Amino acid sequence: xxxxxxxxxxxxxxxxASAHYTLLPANTPVSVGSLSLQPPTAWxxxxxxxxxxxxxxxxxxxxxxLNLNRLMVIPDVEDGSxxxxxxxxxxxxxxxxxxxxxxxxxxLTESSIEKLLGEGQSDVKAEHLxxxxxxxxxxxxxxxxxxLADGPAYRGLAGAFIxxxxxxxxxxxxxxxxxxDKDLDSAREIIENAHNS
Amino acid sequence: xxxxxxxxxxxxxxVLTVAAELPTHLIPPGYQPEMSDEERGLWLEMKEFEEHLxxxxxxxxxxxxxxxxxxxxxxxxxPYCPDxxxxxxxNPAFNASMAPNGMMQVWTGLLLRVRSQDELASILGHEIAHxxxxxxxxxxxxxxxxxxxxSIFSLGLGVLTGxxxxxxxxxxxxxxxxxxxxxxxxxDFLGASMMADAGxxxxxxxxxxxxxxxxxxxxxxxxxxxxxxxxTHPPSEERALALHQFVANLxxxxxxxxxxxxxxxxxxxxxxxxxxxxxxxxxxxxxxxILIHQAQKGVDxxxxxxxxxxxxxxxxxxxxxxxxxxxxxxxxxGEQPYADAHRNLGYLYLKLHDRNGALEQFRQYxxxxxxxxxxxxxxxxxxxxx
Numbered sequence: 001x002x003x004x005x006x007x008x009x010x011x012x013x014x015x016x017a018s019a020h021y022t023l024l025p026a027n028t029p030v031s032v033g034s035l036s037l038q039p040p041t042a043w044x045x046x047x048x049x050x051x052x053x054x055x056x057x058x059x060x061x062x063x064x065x066l067n068l069n070r071l072m073v074i075p076d077v078e079d080g081s082x083x084x085x086x087x088x089x090x091x092x093x094x095x096x097x098x099x100x101x102x103x104x105x106x107x108l109t110e111s112s113i114e115k116l117l118g119e120g121q122s123d124v125k126a127e128h129l130x131x132x133x134x135x136x137x138x139x140x141x142x143x144x145x146x147x148l149a150d151g152p153a154y155r156g157l158a159g160a161f162i163x164x165x166x167x168x169x170x171x172x173x174x175x176x177x178x179x180x181d182k183d184l185d186s187a188r189e190i191i192e193n194a195h196n197s
Numbered sequence: 198x199x200x201x202x203x204x205x206x207x208x209x210x211x212v213l214t215v216a217a218e219l220p221t222h223l224i225p226p227g228y229q230p231e232m233s234d235e236e237r238g239l240w241l242e243m244k245e246f247e248e249h250l251x252x253x254x255x256x257x258x259x260x261x262x263x264x265x266x267x268x269x270x271x272x273x274x275x276p277y278c279p280d281x282x283x284x285x286x287x288n289p290a291f292n293a294s295m296a297p298n299g300m301m302q303v304w305t306g307l308l309l310r311v312r313s314q315d316e317l318a319s320i321l322g323h324e325i326a327h328x329x330x331x332x333x334x335x336x337x338x339x340x341x342x343x344x345x346x347x348s349i350f351s352l353g354l355g356v357l358t359g360x361x362x363x364x365x366x367x368x369x370x371x372x373x374x375x376x377x378x379x380x381x382x383x384x385d386f387l388g389a390s391m392m393a394d395a396g397x398x399x400x401x402x403x404x405x406x407x408x409x410x411x412x413x414x415x416x417x418x419x420x421x422x423x424x425x426x427x428x429t430h431p432p433s434e435e436r437a438l439a440l441h442q443f444v445a446n447l448x449x450x451x452x453x454x455x456x457x458x459x460x461x462x463x464x465x466x467x468x469x470x471x472x473x474x475x476x477x478x479x480x481x482x483x484x485x486x487i488l489i490h491q492a493q494k495g496v497d498x499x500x501x502x503x504x505x506x507x508x509x510x511x512x513x514x515x516x517x518x519x520x521x522x523x524x525x526x527x528x529x530x531g532e533q534p535y536a537d538a539h540r541n542l543g544y545l546y547l548k549l550h551d552r553n554g555a556l557e558q559f560r561q562y563x564x565x566x567x568x569x570x571x572x573x574x575x576x577x578x579x580x581x582x583x
Binding site: 089090092093094097099101102103104107110111114115119120121123127128129130131140142147148149150153 | 290
C-alpha cells in the first residue's frame with residue numbers, strides 16, 4: 001500500500017487530509033470560477049489541503065475518495081500559466097497559451113498530468129480527440145489512459161475550451177477496473193454540459 | 198581562467214593515482230552475503246523489490262532490446278554475468294543504477310542518448326564495477342543510517358532504484374545518495390578496464406561523458422535545471438579527462454571486427470517512443486542537444502526533422518513557428534513520411550490562417566493514417582474549413 005501511495009503522491013494527499021469534504025448534492029448548480037456545472041449525481045468537493053498542486057481557483061470532486069476517482073475542475077487559466085501550481089522550476093511544467101489548438105491542448109494535459117504523477121513514473125496517453133461545444137464555445141474532448149510505474153491503471157475523460165483567452169479544463173480520472181465506469185456517466189454529463197456563467 | 202587548469206591538474210592526479218593501482222573487485226563471482234549479515238537483509242529487501250519491479254508497467258519488455266542490452270552487459274561483466282540482472286525502465290532521463298544484489302536498472306533516456314554499443318558498454322561497466330566493489334551496499338548503509346523510518350527508507354529505495362519516486366523527491370535527498378568521488382573514479386577506471394577486456398572500445402568511456410557535458414551545458418545555458426544524473430556525479434569534465442588519460446595508458450586491446458552496431462539496430466525500433474517521452478519533459482534545450490547528437494549518430498534525418506518540428510512548435514519562442522514548419526516539411530520529404538508531421542503542419546497553417554495549406558496537410562495525414570484516433574477532430578476541420 002505504501003508503495004502505491006508513494007508513486008501516486010498526488011492521490012496520497014487526498015487520502016490523508018483531515019479537512020472536511022463538502023457534499024455537492026445531485027442536480028444542484030455549482031459555480032467554479034467562471035464555470036457553471038450541474039452534477040447529475042452527488043459528488044464531494046475535496047478540501048484544498050488534499051490537492052496541494054491544484055491552482056487556487058481549481059476544485060477536485062470525488063465520489064469514493066481521490067485515490068479512486070476524481071474530477072478536476074480547472075477554470076480560467078491565464079495565458080502563460082500552467083494548469084497546476086508550479087512550485088518547482090525543475091518540474092518544467094508546460095504553460096497554457098491562448099492560441100493553442102486541439103493538438104496542443106492535448107499535449108498540455110498529457111505532459112502536465114505526467115509531471116503531477118511523477119516524471120518518468122507515469123505515462124499519460126490521450127486518445128479519441130474530438131470536437132465538442134461547451135455552451136456556445138468550441139472546444140474538445142478526449143480520453144486518457146494513464147499508466148503508473150507502481151499502482152493501478154487509470155482511465156480518464158477530459159474536456160477543454162478557451163474563452164476570452166482563458167483555458168477551462170475538466171479532467172475525470174478514475175481507477176480501472178470498476179471505478180472509472182461506475183461514475184463515468186455522471187462525470188461525462190458534468191463535463192459535456194460545462195459552460196461559462 | 199584557472200578552471201581548465203585545475204580540472205586538468207585534478208585529472209592528472211587521478212590518473213597518476215590509478216596508474217599506480219587499478220581498482221579491484223572486492224567480491225568474487227557468485228557472491229552471496231552471509232545469512233547473519235545486515236547485508237543479507239538488504240538483499241532480501243531488494244529481492245522483494247525486484248519481484249515488484251518485474252510487474253511494473255513501465256518496464257520495457259521488448260525481448261530484442263532486453264536481449265541486446267543484457268548481452269552487452271554480460272560481455273562486460275565476464276565471470277560476474279550470472280550475478281547481474283538488467284531491467285530497462287521507461288524514463289526519459291539519462292540514468293543507470295545498481296542495487297547491492299546485482300539488480301541493475303537502465304533508463305530509456307540513456308538508451309536514447311548513447312551512440313554505440315561501446316558507449317552503452319562503458320555505462321554498464323561502470324555500474325557493474327559499483328557492484329563488484331560493493332559501493333551500492335555502502336551507499337545503502339549510509340542511506341539507512343541517515344533515514345530513520347521504514348517509509349522514508351522506502352522513499353530512498355525508490356531513489357536508488359529509479360521507480361516509485363518522482364524527480365522532485367529524488368532531488369530532495371540527492372546529497373545522501375551520491376557516490377563519493379573516489380567511488381565514482383574507481384568505478385570509471387575499473388569499468389573501462391572491464392569493457393576493454395571484453396573487446397569494446399574503451400575510448401567510448403570518455404566520449405559518452407563528453408556527449409553528456411555538451412548536453413548539460415546546452416541545457417543549462419538555456420536556463421534549464423541541471424539533470425539529476427549531473428547532480429549525483431562528480432564534475433564530468435574531470436571524469437572525462439581522467440578517463441581519457443586512463444584509456445590512453447591501457448594496454449592495446451583487440452577491438453573486434455565491427456559490422457553494423459547490434460545495439461543501434463535494435464534501439465532504433467524504439468526511437469519514436471523514447472523521443473516522444475523526451476518531448477513530453479518540456480525541456481527544450483536538452484531535447485535540442487539530444488537531437489544534435491542523434492543526427493551525428495545517423496538516425497533517419499526525416500525522423501530528426503519531425504522531432505525538431507515538435508520541439509520548435511511546443512517551445513513557441515519568436516521565430517519557432519517558421520522553424521517548426523521548415524522542420525515538418527523536411528520530415529515529410531523523407532522516404533517514410535511521418536503522418537503526425539502532416540497533422541501538426543496542418544495545425545500550424547491553421548494558426549497562420551492558411552486554410553488551404555492546412556486542409557491539404559490534414560488530408561495527407563488521414564491518407565497516411567486512416568485509423569487515426571483523432572480522425573473525428575481532423576474531419577471536423579476538413580468539413581468546416583473546406
